Amino acid sequence: MFQETFQQYLAVIEKYLAQMPWGKDKLSESMSYSLVGGGKRIRPVLALASAKAVGGDPEKILPAAIALELIHTYSLIHDDLPAMDNDDYRRGRLSNHKVFGEANAILAGDGLLTYAFEFLADPVLCQPERQLRVIREVAVAAGKNGMVGGQVLDIAGEGKKLSLAEIEEIHKAKTGALLTVSARLGGILAGGSEEQIEALTKYAQALGLAFQIKDDILDVIGDSETLGKPAGSDQRQEKATYVSILGLEEAKRVLHAQIQGAQSALKLLDNRAEFLGDLAVYIEQRQH
Structure with a gap:
């Protein structure tokens, strides 16, 4: 049942992405290259499923959910740049800067980020106050107090011995902020109550840490072909990770605890949130 529902969400997302209008200029080509180049689409799926969990219609918020994928994709383009993680492959293909050059890759990322806010500002069937609230929350989650700030901390921590608390601070911002705002x-x-939104927030915060712990584990035990990017990059860049601090088995234990925490946060919601609980298990079991 989970896989069937997951594929239904993916089909809606991929159809929307495939129909997006692009020009024939190099910038459009660069932006669309990374956006439609595959990916798990966890963030828009999480947004759509959260809308359903509070009794809303997922398809009515589709443009806003797509905006999250644009922001995520921009971050991946910039992460791969030589000045950042210096990765040549992403999602099983050459990284954007390896195909279009560094300057165009930077601008493609910039273009996707700003394009996302066009989608977020599209008229939706909800109170304008709710839409404005979402626009602000997404901006905060993507900016210096969220994803970008987390990336700065991550770079600053390379080659240093960080504590577990410091690693969690990095990943709550770098990975967790955008996942959390996706659920919110x-x-x-979709018109959820504040109590429902808080439950989704706690769920997504646990899911965000779990997602990053799993990434750290896969970087150690995964292979480049399955991952779609070079394995072992964390060790080469001397990054402190959950595995490097806790060891592989303890990292797996902490991962499972976060998954249980995510599922526990959903108890306030009814069976419409069943997919979200299964999504947490998918995050724990994924191989790429």
């Missing part, structure tokens, strides 16, 4: 976006735009 769905709940807010």
Whole structure:
């Protein structure tokens, strides 16, 4: 049942992405290259499923959910740049800067980020106050107090011995902020109560840490072909990770605890949130 529902969400997202209008200029080509180049689409799926969990219609918030994927994709383009993680492959293909050059890759990322806010500002069937709230929350989650700030901390921590608390601070911002706002976006735009939105928030915060712990584990035990990007990059860049601090088995234990925490946060919601609980298990079991 989970896989069937997951594929239904993916089909809606991929159809929307495939129909997006692009020009024939190099910038459009660069932006669309990374956006339609595959990916798990966890953030828009999370937004759509959260809307359903509070009794809303997922398809009515689809443009806003797509905006999250644009922001995520921009961050991946910039992460791969030589000045950042210096990765040549992403999602099983050459990284954007390896195909279009560094300057165009930077501008493609910039273009996707700003394009996302066009989608977020599209008229939706909800109170304008809710839409404005979402726009602000997404901006905060993507900016210096969220994803960008987390990336700065991550770079600053390379080659240093960080504590577990410091690693969690990095990843709550770098990975967790956008995942958390994805769930909140769905709940807010679909008219969820503050109690429901808080439950989704706690769920997504646990899911965000779990997602990053799993990434750290896969970087150690995964292979480049399955991952779609070079394995072992964390070790080469001397990054402190959950595995490097806790060891592989303890990292797996902490991962499972976060998954249980995510599922526990959903108890306030009814069976419409069943997919979200299964999504947490998918995050724990994924191989790429």
